[in-house]
Amino acid sequence: MSEHIGEADAVHDKLPPADFYDPVIEAxxxxxxxxxxxxNLKLTVEQRLQKFASFSKYAQELRGAAWRSAVKESNHGR
Amino acid sequence: xxxxxxxxxxxxxxxxxxxxxxGGGAATVHGSARLTxxxxxxxxxxxxxxxxxxxxxSPCQPYLRGAPPGxxxxxxxxxxxxxxxxxxxxxxxxxxxxxxxxxxGNYEQLLPFTQELxxxxxxxxxxxxxxxxxxxxxxxxxxxxxxxAELQALLEERRKIEPSRGG
Numbered sequence: 001m002s003e004h005i006g007e008a009d010a011v012h013d014k015l016p017p018a019d020f021y022d023p024v025i026e027a028x029x030x031x032x033x034x035x036x037x038x039x040n041l042k043l044t045v046e047q048r049l050q051k052f053a054s055f056s057k058y059a060q061e062l063r064g065a066a067w068r069s070a071v072k073e074s075n076h077g078r
Numbered sequence: 079x080x081x082x083x084x085x086x087x088x089x090x091x092x093x094x095x096x097x098x099x100x101g102g103g104a105a106t107v108h109g110s111a112r113l114t115x116x117x118x119x120x121x122x123x124x125x126x127x128x129x130x131x132x133x134x135x136s137p138c139q140p141y142l143r144g145a146p147p148g149x150x151x152x153x154x155x156x157x158x159x160x161x162x163x164x165x166x167x168x169x170x171x172x173x174x175x176x177x178x179x180x181x182x183g184n185y186e187q188l189l190p191f192t193q194e195l196x197x198x199x200x201x202x203x204x205x206x207x208x209x210x211x212x213x214x215x216x217x218x219x220x221x222x223x224x225x226x227a228e229l230q231a232l233l234e235e236r237r238k239i240e241p242s243r244g245g
Contacts, residue, residue, distance in 0.1 A: 037235050
């Protein structure tokens with residue numbers, strides 16, 4: 001266990017700052033929809049989690065609908 | 079199923095488990111617009127905390143995610159002590175229990191880089207946005223590049239509205 005801690009300490013010291021400039025990340029950043037982030041930043045933490053839960057539920061329902069539709073199509077083809 | 083924060087986090091807290099929320103859950107807390115499918119936490123590995131983890135999760139039938147069914151997997155202190163990082167399925171959803179995280183170390187080492195999260199009547203520790211970015215970068219996974227870009231954009235947007243917060 002102590003070996004792990006030693007390794008982790010060493011890594012801690014080497015970590016670049018959070019705003020470290022990386023051209024690869026900058027390229028990806030161009031595709032980030034900042035309007036979504038700005039809207040989220042206006043919310044409280046509780047509201048962000050509620051929004052996540054509601055979106056998650058919606059995504060789950062969509063997946064279920066897609067699966068049922070695929071099964072139905074498959075049964076029709078037989 | 080999306081990450082089940084509303085049930086998993088209170089369960090761990092009710093049993094007094096010491097942990098830090100990291101990963102997609104922490105990103106959501108900080109304002110990320112991404113959907114995450116599991117809950118990632120770094121847990122303290124002292125014997126008392128392992129006991130609490132066992133007690134908290136035992137009723138949820140934890141099992142190794144992706145492993146074939148029927149393996150002799152026992153959720154007890156000995157198993158946790160023998161391992162370190164566990165990717166689990168539970169009846170409440172997927173849960174990643176990490177004894178250590180690349181770039182962040184263990185629970186005690188990560189603790190100074192956390193803030194309190196209070197929501198839905200509970201309160202737990204969540205890794206700061208700055209440290210989350212550093213952890214994602216340290217992980218070195220290609221799949222994280224888009225996420226790091228989003229988190230950095232989030233940091234920039236946050237600094238625009240809270241310039242005194244720095245970073």
